[in-house]
């Protein structure tokens with residue numbers, strides 16, 4: 076129970092792509108009942124696969140026993156029906172970065188969840204304020220921006236709009252700390268704290284690669300071995316997804332007009348060619364599968 080007396084038992088996650096599945100796993104790992112929603116059976120099967128792969132990795136690394144894995148997965152129910160979120164105390168939306176798609180979900184949730192249910196969006200660069208206006212109670216809407224891979228990265232940016240109820244903000248922040256995350260609070264500006272700082276750097280690395288200034292391996296090695304980053308910028312872009320990275324840069328550039336965020340032309344070309352990174356097996360590097368190391 077939080078200081079305000081609000082209790083969280085059931086968490087809904089809408090969208091079970093890489094981020095949504097990771098978020099569902101984190102809550103289930105901490106004992107919450109999770110309802111995961113996808114738009115069709117195919118997407119639901121992909122979400123289930125994400126969850127199984129990620130928890131199987133934890134079993135391989137002796138972080139979970141097989142029994143605990145089964146219990147964790149047993150706490151997650153999967154559905155294609157948004158109305159199954161009726162009992163949720165918190166709903167985290169993690170669908171595609173489209174303001175219209177997100178607004179429709181927040182509109183639909185109005186008639187489904189209780190009035191005290193908190194609604195959160197995992198958007199990385201869209202306006203939380205605009206998304207919140209689709210709901211009749213925008214005061215209960217916050218951003219909760221997880222980082223990839225969500226089960227591993229501790230940071231969650233909690234984004235407040237000018238109308239977010241301070242109690243909702245406190246309750247969400249407290250809940251995130253309870254599930255082992257490090258919440259930081261910020262205002263509603265494209266990119267929030269981390270992406271604003273990170274993506275100028277990532278974009279610069281792409282420009283360097285595009286200009287053939289150095290090889291991809293050497294660009295990545297420079298930042299890993301010179302600056303202690305866990306991954307080089309091009310390998311990190313493959314993990315994030317080049318389509319996601321392009322959208323984030325575009326949105327930040329449109330809003331801030333900082334030329335650091337004007338997407339390097341090759342990024343768009345790679346996205347158009349379907350080279351989205353790990354998820355399609357090819358980006359700056361080539362992969363046998365989404366979880367395998369780079370092969371080329």
Ligand code: 3HC
Nearest residue numbers: 129132136138199221222223224226227228305306311315
């Ligand atoms: N899902 C779940 N767990 C994973 C994982 C995944 N996809 N990838 C790695 N892990 C876990 C491993 O199981 C291991 O767990 P353990 O320590 O409990 O055994 C741990 O992470 C370390 O994994 P590895 O030893 O296999 O590999 P590394 O030590 O190289 O770590 C990494 C991999 C965690 C991805 C690390 O390289 C890293 O932190 N990279 C930087 C990631 C980053 O910057 N993310 C932020 C991107 S920006 C963003 O997300 C914002 C969004 O808006 C785009």
